[in-house]
Amino acid sequence: MSAKHNDVVKLSEILEKFRDNFPVSSEKWEEYTSRFHRVQVPAKTILLREGEISRKAYLIEKGCIRVWFDNKGEEVTFQFFFENSTVSSIESFKKGTPSLFTLETTEPCTLWWIDKKDVDNLLDEVSEIPSMRNQILNILFERTLHYMQHFLSFVRDTPQERYENLLHNQPYIIQRVPQHYIASYLGISRVHLSRIKNKMARGK
Amino acid sequence: MSAKHNDVVKLSEILEKFRDNFPVSSEKWEEYTSRFHRVQVPAKTILLREGEISRKAYLIEKGCIRVWFDNKGEEVTFQFFFENSTVSSIESFKKGTPSLFTLETTEPCTLWWIDKKDVDNLLDEVSEIPSMRNQILNILFERTLHYMQHFLSFVRDTPQERYENLLHNQPYIIQRVPQHYIASYLGISRVHLSRIKNKMARGK
DNA sequence: GTCAAACGATAACATTTGTTACCAAATTCA
DNA sequence: TGAATTTGGTAACAAATGTTATCGTTTGAC
Structure with a gap:
């Protein structure tokens, strides 16, 4: 990936936006957010290629990521993600299976990535807190609904x-x-x- | 619903199938399973009508449930569920919003239903157990993937x-x-x- | 067993959507 | 700035799919 790394940048506003959702101490918050790494990439950068195994999740500070797959030789776009969204090839990231999708920027982007093992640790810790458990479930649930709705619009x-x-x-x-x-x-x-x-x- | 209630039937094998997934005491297990009610209904029974609010989830012991919605006057089938599946109008059940779907049997069915408030209580209790948390997440995740796959097959x-x-x-x-x-x-x-x-x- | 309703096949025709090809405008990049 | 690439519009034609109507067959209720 041709990217400029710049991890020493002061924690961006984008991470601060989520501060309220984490009822944890400043130390814990520091520890969590320090796992995110800021990176800037040009347009048409491929973050993950179809068939590869996803080990990173991304938070978009600025820009747009297009998720697509190859269908009999032509690109089919599956989803778009913009500012403040988290993106990964969800099934590959969770299960360690080859990704069904390619993740590619359509604009120059400022992203924060986090490694899978840090996500796993963070989830384990954080799901001890009932309110966080519910948030995690809600996020997953909302994404399920989103797929459902999107699918519905194709049928209907x-x-x-x-x-x-x-x-x-x-x-x-x-x-x-x-x-x-x-x-x-x-x-x-x-x-x-x-x-x-x-x-x-x-x-x- | 024209149904024969028969709640005193000995706990069916179908509930026993899940026993291993619940690392809880016999008393707890008794308590959980007692919230399920067995019911037999004929074919073409409507369990939930589009627009109503879902307050029950169903476990299918025998039979088939078709999930469909009305699209400009014609029925569009969205999903089928068979033995050992749990069924609800998921978004209505979780959020208390009007259901986007009708749930209807296509065959005579033997079902176990459980009330939403019992599910909520059960989830609260059970998600204190880390292994159960993961199972719940996995189930929701798998359903998300299922929608994704189903959608993919429409596009691809x-x-x-x-x-x-x-x-x-x-x-x-x-x-x-x-x-x-x-x-x-x-x-x-x-x-x-x-x-x-x-x-x-x-x-x- | 009978009758009505549900189900499934098929034909004829209409409509939607894809494919290929070509051109012009906009954008990118050296 | 100028050439190459990307992007978007349109026309002509082909293929896929829907609509309507008709007709047997099967199924289910009584």
Whole structure:
């Protein structure tokens, strides 16, 4: 990875944002946050390649990460992540299996990464605290719901409706990400997405 | 619900199957399992209707539950559950929001249901035990992965490939469930599923 | 056993969506 | 700045899939 390391930077505001969620001593907080490493990478940097085993999780301070997989020779975009999100190839990170996805930046990014073993330790410690247990469950649960909802929109809605929903609910995705990535994210060809936009531009 | 209640039945083998997963005293085990209620219902029984709030989770001793939702007037099947599975409208059960789905039996069923407040209590108690915490996380995680995989197959595979996968990985679904339910589960019309079967019957 | 409802196959036709090809605009980078 | 790459639009055609309608067959309730 062609990246500038800069781990001595003062703990960023981005980590401070989570301070309230951790009912632990300053010492513990220091210890936890010191496991995160700040790194800056250019656009189109591959953080993890499909088939590799994920050993890092990322927190995005600035930028965008695209998660995609190869389907019969063409890239299919599965998800986008932006500022304040944590990203990993979740199944590979948790189970140590080869990743189904590639993680790639679409913009120059400022990221904080943390090693799997530090995450594991941290989880063990922190899940002794009931309120933290619930938070962990909630986060996982919300991600489950997100997949469910996303899937639902594929079964329930037409491609045009999916595009309209995206435009309405996450316009920043459309603004920041090249359109052909969005096409495969919506499950259609670039040509068809162009048609849809054209159709919508004239009164539907 | 037109059902025969029969709660005094001796604790079924189905609950005993989980005994090993609960490192608790016999008294505790007694207490936990006594919260489950056995019930037998005919085919096409609606256990929860879309829009209602889920207050029960079900464990299937015998039979099949179909989870579906109404999409512009037609039923779209989202999932099937069989013996030894636990079923609820997960987001409604957890959050108390109106269910996005209807739960309906496709066969006469023998079920064990448990009330939400009993589940909540049980979870609180049981998650004090580290090994149980991990199990709970794993179950939730596996369900997340399942949604992810199912979604992936929609993006990646053709309808025929999805049908072939189903035939290969879960042939019992095709054997036990009426075909038109399977069509919408695969995201296609019944006519198209018929075409696919026909095509496959002659050498593809 | 009978009758109604549910189920599944098929044909004809309509619509949606993909594919390929080509071009123009925007962006990147040396 | 200028060339190469990326990105986005459009047209023509092909393929996939949906819709509607019809007709047997199976199933289930009584």
